[in-house]
Amino acid sequence: MSDVDITLKVWRQDGPDQKGRFETYQTQATPDMSFLEMLDVVNDSLEEGQKLPISFDSDCREGICGMCSLVINGVAHGPGEGTTTCQLYMRSFADGDTITIEPFRARSFPVIRDLVVDRSAFDDIVQAGGYNSVNTGSAPDANSVLVSKDRAEEAMDAAACIGCGACVATCKNASAMLFVSAKLKHLNVLPQGQPERRERSRAMLKAMDDAGFGHCTNEYECEAVCPKEISVGTIAFLNREVYRSSLVTSSLAPTVTGE
Amino acid sequence: MALDGHVPGGPLAEKWDRHRFDLKLVNPANKRRHSVIVVGTGLAGASAAATLAELGYHVKSFCLQDSPRRAHSIAAQGGINAAKNYQNDGDSVFRLFYDTIKGGDYRAREANVYRLAQVSTSIIDQCAAQGVPFAREYGGTLANRSFGGAQVSRTFYARGQTGQQLLLGAYSALMRQVAAGGVEIFPRHEMLDLVVAEGRARGIVTRNLVTGKIRSWVADAVLLCTGGYGNAFYLSTNAKGSNVTATWRAHRRGALFANPCFTQIHPTCIPVSGSYQAKLTLMSESLRNDGRVWVPKQGGDARSAGAIPEADRDYYLERRYPSFGNLVPRDVASRAAKAVCDEGLGVGSGRAVYLDFADAIQRDGADTIRQKYGNLFQMYEEITGDDPYTTPMQIYPAVHYTMGGLWVDYNLMSNVPGLFVLGEANFSDHGANRLGASALMQGLADGYFVIPYTLGGYLAGAQLGGVDENHSSFEDTEKQARERISSLLAVDGSRTVDDFHRELGLLMWDHCGMARNAEGLTAARGRVRELRDDFWKNLTVTGSGGEFNQTLERAGRVADFMEFAETMIQDALTRDESCGGHFREEHQTEEGEARRDDEDFAHVAAWEFAGIGNNATLHKEELAFENVQLTQRSYK
Ligand SMILES: Cc1cc2nc3c(=O)[nH]c(=O)nc-3n(C[C@H](O)[C@H](O)[C@H](O)COP(=O)(O)OP(=O)(O)OC[C@H]3O[C@@H](n4cnc5c(N)ncnc54)[C@H](O)[C@@H]3O)c2cc1C
Ligand code: SF4
Ligand code: FES
Secondary structure, eight states, X not given: OOOEEEEEEEEEOSSTTSOOEEEEEEEEEOTTSBHHHHHHHHHHHHHHTTOOOOOOOOSSSSSSSOOOOOEETTEETOSSTXXXXXXXXXXXXXXXXXXXXXXXXXXXXXXXXXXXXXXXXXXXHHHHHOSOOOOTTOOOOGGGSXXXXXXXXXXXHXXXXXXOOHHHXXXXXXXXXXXXXXXXHHHHTSGGGGGGHHHHHHHHHHHHHHTTOBOOXXXXXXXXXXXXXXXXXXXXXXXXXXXXXXXXOTTSOTTSOOO | OOOOOOOOOSOGGGHHHHHHHHSOOOXXXXXXXXXXXXXXXXXXXXXXXXXXXXXXXXXXXXXXXXXXXXXXXXXXXXXXXXXXXXXXXXXXXXXXXXXXXXXXXXXXXHHHHXXXXXXXXXXXXXXXXXXXXXXXXXXXXXXXXXXXXXXXXXXXXXTTOHHHHHHHHHXXXXXXXXXXXXXXXXXXXXXXXXXXXXXXXEEEEEEETTTOOXXXXXXXXXXXXXXXXXXXXXXXXXXXXXXXXXXXXXXHTTOOEEOTTOEEEEEEEOOOOOTTOOOOOBOOGGGGGTOEEEEESSTTOOSOGGGSOGGGEEOHHHHHXXXXXXXXXXXXXXXXXXXXXXXXXXOTTSSOEEEEOHHHHHHHOHHHHHHHHHHHHHHHHHHHSOOTTTSOEEEEEXXXXXXXEXXXXXXXXXXXXXXXXXXXXXXXXXXXXXXXXXXHHXXXXXXXXXXXXXXXXXXXXXXXXXXOTTSHHHHHHHXXXXXXXXXXHHOOOSBOHHHHHHHHHHHHHHHHSSSBOHHHHHHHHHHXXXXXXXXXXXXXXXXXXXXXXXXXXXXXXXXHHHHHHHHHHHHHHHOOSOBTTBOBTTSBOTTSOBOOOHHHHOEEEEEEOOOXXXXXXXXXXXXXXXXXXXXXXXXX
């Protein structure tokens, strides 16, 4: 396969309170290049011309750290299914394509610069209860608590969430329900997570509201962009958790009474 | 300088218990009065910060990423070792100790390694209680696999995401302590320097990566948990942000750097595809269980892999190592791949060998292979566009892990009092070569189970009065950090940071990589000096210091790699033997295997900074082996 000519329309924004704009760049890419390597090359030439390069986040570049983001042609993490932006390769694009690149936009994810956003609201949610309260040293022998294979797999499916925020960026309500339900399900289905199950659900949902994330209205766009293919069934799990423990939270059915 | 590892007396198996009893305790009320800086939130840093806060210390935790959960540890795939012996297959603390010492080619400290094996079992308990979704058997017990050629099944795993799951466990413990007020987190903060005041490590200088603000922080002790320096080679399997800055800056402030030339090359990575390549991707070692490694017998064979008949293929690992075959250790497999490519037999770009699953697919069926390796095959196809079910994979070795790091004693304290170093950032446990699945174990051992004791022992006996942010050391260090940022911005040349980094990396890879020799190393040292001069003359860094500026961040890190590279080369040149991952071509057996020199080199080489461009000063810590017999490895 030969090189492709690409036109990029990239969101540039100098700082959180500055107005942003799209800028256009022309570049050539090899099909074997990753999407982020394509941006590296663009940046290298910008720097050579003493122009400010495009800021974007990445670290592992293999789809596991959740650092990369980007909305590519309107889709969080771009066209690939079940992949992050860093796992996207230029062979997915054709010669002459125009690619629009924007940051993950959401009320709770303010832009820091260009394509870089602040996702620390996710840390705030986890602080509210995304843990089992076991101090180091106090754990019993690992095999003293049996966990069925199915249970462990179920927990693992949910725990695969990399906290990237694509679900939020794609949701028209900027809801964090897929992220929060994945986190909750991971711990709530395991025997080790039982003692704090109710309080965890309550506290994390409240923290989600407090951080300004929107409500879930079952649009299911999140599932489609999630690089770890966390299913919306996870949100259904969370809804059942809420029902079970009769929690009050404004994100969900407002009818139940507190305890 | 006399290097004392402070290894406690008594029989090996009793040292840690005795030491824990001998260490002074900080009483609970006093712990609240002590503050600790933890730099890094990988397995080592997150576990240390959380555990110290649980004990009552005030902890400040710093990392480069936007969230502590994204530290490079997240990328570890294969698993974590522990001497649980759940499989009843003959494992024990002593066996894990023995395998680690032997695997490290007898260049690690016995007492540290034994302790690592001892506490390994508690790690699994702790992680399971945190909710780490380890793989399970149908009966609900934990599953194990054998890893990296180990003869016992002692590796615990969570799908191909063990690092992520362990890190999420440690991160959750950390978040719990943030909520409880014991830890303050500072993501997107880079440590630029260490502050040493009155002879002790008392703080750090950081740059807020969002605002560019530079400031210093005071504490009673500083823990560096900043990971490895594999990116000195530019291309490696490490995350893009992995760097040497924190440890190098501490080194410049007096901390000794031990065995910097000990780097691990992983044999099964996806080969470089072009000059734009930003990093290399590891394909799990487990693939070698079923894949057969080969190259064509004739150089320049233009036929596609499938069209090359058996008779024209060289399964060189099976040929050279009839008993271990494709499963020889990482360093042996890596060097063998390099050797065949050097002979002109490489495939693809010339720097690749085949890893072929055709026989396994024929034997077990494509479905069985898909079950075992489906996600890896998919990942390979995404990256390369080739389907490994029909075309053999192409692989080549890549830099993966660094065994060297800041020198620490048995307490994980460097020679600078109050400066502790944990995880991949220290040199302590893996000698000249690390076993698969042992880095995760070490990071968590250091953070959960070693530092909580040894830090207390230090603080209980230290005179810490009279130092605060107004101490002149803070002012001076902060000023120097600012000046350095200004000088990076002032160069005003035309060559980009990445371009310099790429050239440095290639130079190191060619001369201080899989195989080294005196001539190449000497030449490389000269080239590094020239390149460093060029860097300070021709670099371009756009933007300013007072804003979010990723180019400036990278420039600072590459500047440190440029200094560090020379120490690495000096160490490789001085260690005139082959051992583990350090292969000096002058020292090999007739069969081309590494030849150790235990008489002259059974020591840790700890380097003292002597100024840029000057030879560092060597200090040796002799290694005594009282519990194992030194043997020559053989995989024939
Ligand atoms: C692809 C891959 C797979 C691996 N698989 C395995 C495996 O299966 N089993 C195994 O045992 N090992 C594995 N390893 C090795 C293992 O992952 C690492 O050695 C280990 O995770 C290192 O942990 P750490 O806590 O020491 O450092 P890291 O996880 O590297 O964390 C470093 C931290 O320091 C911070 N930091 C660095 N510099 C600064 C600075 N100047 N200022 C502020 N913060 C800073 C970073 O932000 C980060 O938080 C693998 C490695 C790779 C690359
Ligand atoms: S649920 Fe999916 S999209 Fe949302 S943060 Fe987790 S991995 Fe990302
Ligand atoms: S850079 Fe880590 S997931 Fe993309």
